[in-house]
Amino acid sequence: MNILLLGSGGREHALAWKIKQSNHCSKLFIAPGNPGTSSCGENVNIATADFDGIAEFCLENQVKLLVVGPEDPLVNGIYDYFTSNASYAHIIVVGPSAEAAKLEGSKAFAKAFMDRNGIPTASYREFTKDNYEEGIVYLKQHALPIVLKADGLAAGKGVVIAQSHEEALSTFEDMIQFTCFGAAGEKVVIEQFLTGIELSMFALTDGKEYVLLPEAKDYKRIGKGDTGPNTGGMGAVSPVPFANKTFMDKVIQQVVKPTIDGLSKEGLVYHGFVFFGLISVGGEPYVIEYNCRMGDPETEVVMPRLKTDIVDMFLAMAEGRLSEVHIDVDPRSAATLVLVSGGYPGVFEKGKSIKGIDTLLSSDSMIFYAGIGSSNGALLTTGGRVAAVTSYGASIKDAVDQSIKIIQNISFENMAFREDIGYEFLD
Ligand code: AMP
Ligand code: GLY
Numbered sequence: 001m002n003i004l005l006l007g008s009g010g011r012e013h014a015l016a017w018k019i020k021q022s023n024h025c026s027k028l029f030i031a032p033g034n035p036g037t038s039s040c041g042e043n044v045n046i047a048t049a050d051f052d053g054i055a056e057f058c059l060e061n062q063v064k065l066l067v068v069g070p071e072d073p074l075v076n077g078i079y080d081y082f083t084s085n086a087s088y089a090h091i092i093v094v095g096p097s098a099e100a101a102k103l104e105g106s107k108a109f110a111k112a113f114m115d116r117n118g119i120p121t122a123s124y125r126e127f128t129k130d131n132y133e134e135g136i137v138y139l140k141q142h143a144l145p146i147v148l149k150a151d152g153l154a155a156g157k158g159v160v161i162a163q164s165h166e167e168a169l170s171t172f173e174d175m176i177q178f179t180c181f182g183a184a185g186e187k188v189v190i191e192q193f194l195t196g197i198e199l200s201m202f203a204l205t206d207g208k209e210y211v212l213l214p215e216a217k218d219y220k221r222i223g224k225g226d227t228g229p230n231t232g233g234m235g236a237v238s239p240v241p242f243a244n245k246t247f248m249d250k251v252i253q254q255v256v257k258p259t260i261d262g263l264s265k266e267g268l269v270y271h272g273f274v275f276f277g278l279i280s281v282g283g284e285p286y287v288i289e290y291n292c293r294m295g296d297p298e299t300e301v302v303m304p305r306l307k308t309d310i311v312d313m314f315l316a317m318a319e320g321r322l323s324e325v326h327i328d329v330d331p332r333s334a335a336t337l338v339l340v341s342g343g344y345p346g347v348f349e350k351g352k353s354i355k356g357i358d359t360l361l362s363s364d365s366m367i368f369y370a371g372i373g374s375s376n377g378a379l380l381t382t383g384g385r386v387a388a389v390t391s392y393g394a395s396i397k398d399a400v401d402q403s404i405k406i407i408q409n410i411s412f413e414n415m416a417f418r419e420d421i422g423y424e425f426l427d
Pocket of ligand 2: 296
């Protein structure tokens with residue numbers, strides 16, 4: 001079958017790499033893709049927000065499966081756009097309905113969903129302009145640190161962990177009174193700070209049944225030892241050593257099952273990936289956030305470890321057969337290290353010429369392109385996160401070392417990366 005994948009980051013390059021290996025895949029298109037995805041299929045110059053253009057392309061090219069990489073088109077209703085029009089209703093869309101995508105698109109919606117369904121999460125209150133004064137009183141007596149979350153999508157920048165009451169009050173004012181976070185911050189969720197270690201879990205669901213993919217741990221801070229500002233993700237590892245059977249059983253019983261049952265009970269239409277952003281607090285799982293798509297850079301380690309045909313999984317999802325799917329996982333560890341532009345995650349440089357990225361020196365490694373463009377055959381940086389270098393290894397340490405070896409051959413001006421990805425698990 002012909003397949004269209006939406007998106008243009010490292011996540012989409014990894015998805016394209018995986019989809020291309022399926023026996024079901026005749027032709028893979030990626031819109032808009034990047035110079036890396038063009039080695040897996042044909043890039044098509046259509047924006048992910050252009051639903052009319054995407055639908056027209058699907059009809060013209062007999063596309064039967066539409067895989068949505070990023071959250072924006074999902075939150076903006078691409079699932080509903082396709083399923084509500086008879087001309088496109090035969091196309092399988094991998095992604096939730098707009099209503100269900102609110103699990104990512106609205107922090108307040110997600111928190112209320114967790115409360116209704118008994119899913120462990122930090123305690124919280126929500127505030128808008130209407131109860132702003134009450135919010136100030138609430139903040140002043142809140143234990144430190146205080147977590148403030150802009151309700152809507154804020155490109156990964158909507159969470160502030162305030163270390164003082166002054167910082168919390170000024171962030172609260174910025175969000176609600178000065179709309180510094182745009183419409184996303186008109187509503188603010190204030191929640192209890194949880195202390196623990198984070199990990200990401202992924203399920204593919206049809207809203208009733210589900211399969212779990214390999215888990216991963218993402219490293220969000222820019223600096224060594226998890227210091228400095230948050231980024232989109234500087235690297236990831238899989239498996240996650242502390243996610244042992246005891247912990248995973250708790251995750252399944254206390255988080256995954258109640259979430260899928262909640263979707264079903266509440267009539268939330270969901271045919272796609274659920275990303276559970278979890279934190280283990282003394283061995284007990286809590287949900288930090290839901291996302292309605294795969295993670296980036298987690299996908300760059302999850303896809304390499306997934307041995308099951310992913311298109312088979314999508315077909316099982318569409319046909320209500322997910323409970324029959326067996327997930328086969330590569331026993332090796334995988335680590336990905338993200339190469340970023342100078343200045344990132346602040347204002348960063350672009351247009352730097354990239355050397356050595358198009359020749360891969362080991363079959364144990366993969367280079368997934370992210371913020372890369374091409375001009376007259378030369379590869380140039382176009383984004384903060386430029387590429388993710390993934391390797392397999394007998395251990396996480398081996399996988400990280402192997403990626404570092406590959407990175408020695410890649411260069412662009414002011415390139416940066418974290419060498420200490422997986423540092424807690426290296427012994
Ligand atoms: P997000 O942008 O929603 O991915 O959140 C960014 C990061 O903020 C998370 O990965 C956590 O590290 C942190 N965070 C969010 N909520 C909490 C919380 N309640 N307690 C502790 N850390 C949190
Ligand atoms: N790696 C975190 C995310 O994709 O949101």
